[in-house]
Amino acid sequence: MTDPLSTDPALNRMPTEEDLARLQFTTLLYYLHCTNPDNGLVRDKTHPDAPASIAAIGMALATIPVLVERGIIIRKFAVKIARTRLRFLLDSPQGPEPDATGYKGFFYHFLDIETGRRVWECELSTIDSAFLFAGALTVAAYFDGDSADEAEVRRLANALYDRADWTWACDHGLTLTHGWRPESGFIPYRWRGYDEGLLLYILGLGSPTHPLPPESYAAYTDSYEWRNIYGRELLYSGPLFTHQLSHMWIDFRGIRDEFMREHNSDYFQNSRHATFVQQEYAIRNPMKFAGYGEHCWGFTASDGPGWTKRNVAGIEVEFFDYIARGAPYGPDDGTVSPWAVVASLPFAPEIVIPTLRNFARMNLGMTRLYGFKPSFNQTYATEESDTRPWVSPYHFGIDQGPVVLMIENYRSAFLWNIMRRCQPVVVGLRKAGFAGGWL
Structure with missing residues (x-):
């Protein structure tokens, strides 16, 4: 049976170094095409009415050094892009009013792309603000020249980061809350147990103005789960x-922090194991989804076919919209995300590159504008055709950044080297108990 997503056999050679460079370039274009030039705000996704996403803005900032180093924008103009974006955010209204841009130095998840004001009664998001701060600190570390523009970028970026009141965001507890709403106060969920919140705590601990107490990191790691999955610890x-x-x-x-020292590992090695676990789950394919296998995996937070149930080959299958999919314990509905595979390139290139070669053979946009479509589902046929799988109609700003930055870290370790010079990151790591290696 022919693969319904199969196209040009000439793509079988992908991906070479040149192909990765092209994928990185076309993915980067999202942040140039989907940015409001008046204020630097970046669309959450390619839907024409989409608001700005504060996390996408942070990722857009972080990609600016790549734009310069890869010869896409000259440094003199790239610094102006960073300056515009940072100045607008720093000058935007902060306060308890429901239509502000942020409060206590943190930012609402989604903002009106013209005014920068909160939309959809969304939450003030600690994690999305952390991605913004990480992007701001990236340009502050990169633009280290003597020109007035570069000095201004450093001033704005540091002011933006220094303003965040991390102790307030703990709401009288040791761990950070997920966020806050002016209508109802703090969200009842907290960042505990291993997840992307690792960055959040490192930035909070490194703050020179309102730092987290050192014991907050121990409270975050206290509910870590060390497991043996498919023979991998x-x-x-x-x-x-x-x-x-x-x-x-x-x-x-x-x-290594204390937890990783006890387990004779580090977070990089852990991510390598997690990447292999994802591949092994797809090979085993316990729910018998179409397409899964050695070179078709990648389960993450992504767009999906929608909240619906369908009869597939005599079995009722539940499908989801945007949700955090995972392996091996789910949730899973047959949706695969190529961007998440690319973002594991530094960890496990020996399984990522053959998987990307497989995705490159499929009609998923690897060589087209913005690169790979973020997700597809070969179990869920579209209404137009019983053999045409569902493919996400949009690109998302928070999916583009990991592709660009992790390709760059794989190619040159460039972002990692920039952030070794970033004082808040170094301070945060040390306060969290990290030692060894480049520290």
Whole structure:
């Protein structure tokens, strides 16, 4: 049976170094095409009415050094892009009003792309703000020249980061809350147990103005789950993005906190194991989804076919919309995310590259504008054709950054090297108990 997503056999050679460079370039274009030039705000996704996403803005900032180093934008103009974005955010209204841009130095998850004001009664998000701060600190570390523009970028970025009141965001507890709403106060969930919150705590501990107490990190790691999955010993978290997003900025190779010292591992090695677990889950394919296998895996937070149930080959299958999918314990509905595979490139290139070669043969946009479509589902046929699988109609700003930054870290370790010079990150790591390696 022919693969319904199969296209040009000439693509079988992919991906070479040149192909990775092209994928990185076309993925980067999202942040140039989907940015409001008046204020630097970046669309959450390619839907024409989409608001800005504060996390996508942070990732867009983090990719600016790549734009310069790869010769896409000259440094003199790239620094102006960073300056515009940072100045607008720093000057936007902060306060308890329901239509502000943020409060206590943190930002609402989604903002009106013209005004920068909160939309959809969304939450003030600690994790999405952390991605913004990480992007701001990236340009502050990169633009280290003597020009007035570069000095201004450093001033704005540091002011943005220094303003965040991390102790307030703990709401009288040791761990950080997920966020806050002016209508109802703090969200009842907290960042505990291994996930992308690792970055959140490192940035909070490194703050020179309102730092987290050192014991907050121990409270975060207290509910870690060390498991044996498919014969691999690792710190468990199901969705692949949780093993990747902190690593976009921080080189965890050879540096260990107390937990990793006890288990003779590090977070980089852990992400490598998690990548192999995802592949092994797809090979075993316990729910018998179409397409899964050695070169078709990648389960993460992603768009999906929708909240619905369908009869597939005599079995009722439940499908989801945007949700954090994971392996091996789910949730899973047959949806695979190529971007999440690319973002594991530094950890396990020997299984990522053959998988990307397989995705490159499929009609998923690897060589087209914005690169790979973020997700597809070969079990869920579209209404137009029984043999045409569902493919996400949009690209998302928070999926583009991991592709760009992790390709760059794989090619040159460039982002990791920049952030080794970032004082808040170094201070945060040391306060969290990290030692060894480059630290």
